Amino acid sequence: MEAIVSxxxxxxxxxGVxxxxxxxxFQVIIGLSLLSYAVNLFIFSTGGLRIGAPPILQRGEAGTLAQYADPLPQALVLTAIVISFATTALFLVLLLAARGLTGTDHVDGREPER
Structure with a gap:
């Protein structure tokens, strides 16, 4: 499982690079999105990759605490997804505004010589 995720x-x-x-x-925006997906997968995998494991890893006995799976990576990924969605929407609006002003969608604002 770890090899497939890696x-x-x-x-x-x-x-993305x-x-x-x-x-x-537009290709730059898609590249940034792919990089954010890669980072999200990496953060998610730091919480541990277990298939079919319960959220409580070990049952607590009388007087001991139960071990829980770490919820922090899931919370970080959820927050990162929301932030990357908003950032992608902002970049698309900037793309449309820049294309309207310059007439081209090249990063440097110029068409290549042919």
């Missing part, structure tokens, strides 16, 4: 994080990171280096703004 490969998925690597593919998302590699694709490749898209960040592209000349068009």
């Amino acid at each position: 490969i998925a994080i690597g593919i998302l990171t590699g694709s 490749w898209l960040l280096l592209r000349p068009r703004t």
